[in-house]
Amino acid sequence: MTARTYHVIFNANAGTALATGITEAALAQMFASQGLAAHIDADASRPMAERIEQALASPADTIVAAGGDGTITALGGAMLGSGKSLAILPLGTVNALAKDLRIPLDTSAAVAALAQSVEQQIDVGEVNGRFFLHKVVIGLIPGMAAGREHIRTMPGVSAKVGFMRYFFRRLARNRRIAIAIDAGDTGQPRVERVQAVAVASNSYDEGFGRFFARERLDGGTLTLYVLKRFGFVDFVRLTSGMLVGRWHQDEALQVESVGAVTIDSHKGLLKVMFDGEIETLATPLHFTIRPKALTVLAPPALAEAPPPDQALPA
Structure with a gap:
């Protein structure tokens, strides 16, 4: 079997990369110590689209996203139909897909x-021609995330306290939004007033301590999550349900x-959280949904997992 070759797109500005001080040289040494042939692209001065284009044109059979979820999504979407495999070095803050694939979070x-990972085909979600790998969220959550990004510039404990104050203020003032949802089953869209809607590739599991894990x-x-309301009591109940692994049947949530x-609004533009x-x-x-459209490298334990007992509807 021919040894894999790797082209690494390194985002030194990703959360974990900044926190741990990982450098291009350190990353190159990690590959060399494992006997893996890799070209490291750490040139942040070039647009990401240009770096991805160069990676796809390279002779490497595996393109590595060394960064956060944004880097992984951008690279994964561009790789569809390329014949190359996507590998992940989780250097972001959340690292959602890496956790789902059970990739070690230590770099x-x-x-x-x-070296031991095997190829696996995973689904890719699509919205208006854009590709996503875990979920798109509309409503309350993107606003919360925008506040989080602003508060992240604050140091240490100040950031945590600042975000909690912002979270509960926003929760108290938040208003539901009106959207039309057409799931194609009745031919007629239904109008809902909601706090948030998420569309996920596949579904998030219930289980003790499993927060948004697949x-x-x-x-x-696809799985549609419609959050009808989200007051303080709903927040406590839903969060507690997630901790104990029983939240799909929550009274404020429809799954x-x-x-x-198709999701529509009277607004021409919607702010969303996109992966x-x-x-x-x-x-x-x-x-x-594009079934099994992307080839990724994952530890063998995941790739060899038994198929689900019952197929989900396509």
Whole structure:
């Protein structure tokens, strides 16, 4: 079997990279110590799109996203149909997809795991021609995330206290938004007044301490999460339910598996959280799923997991 070659797109400004001080030289040494042939692209002065184009044109068979969820999503979407595999070195703050794939969060351990990783095909969500790898959220959550990004510039404990104050102020003042949801089952959209709506590639599991974690990434379905209300009592109850692993049946939440869904609003533009990044998208939002469209490298334990007992609807 021919040894893999790696082209690494390194985002030195990602959360973990900044916190730990990982450098291009340190990353190159990690690959060399494992006997892995890698070219490290750490040139942050060039646009990401240009760096991705160069990576796709390179002779490497595996492109490595060494960064946060934004870097991974941008690279993953561009790689569809390229014939190359995506590998992940989780250097962001949340690292959602890396956790789902059970990739070690320690950088040196993640590099070492590449040699034993195997290919797996995962689903890719699509909204208005844009690709996402975990979820798109509309409503309350993007506003919270925008505040978080501003407060992150504050030092240490001040940031945590500042965010909690901002969170509860926003929670007290938050108003529901009106949207039209067409899941294609009745032919007629239904109008809902909601606090937030999330569309996820596949579904988030219930289980003790499993916060927004997905066991399966290749079920071929979207999951629609509609949060009807989110007052203080709802926040406490829903958070407690997540801790103990029983939240899908919460009275404020509606969960639905769909093959495709369209979400519309009287607003021409909606602020969304797009795989962890704040974006503005034009309405209506047309969501579909591309089953097993992206090849990723994952530890063997995940790739060899048994298929689900019951197939989800496409």
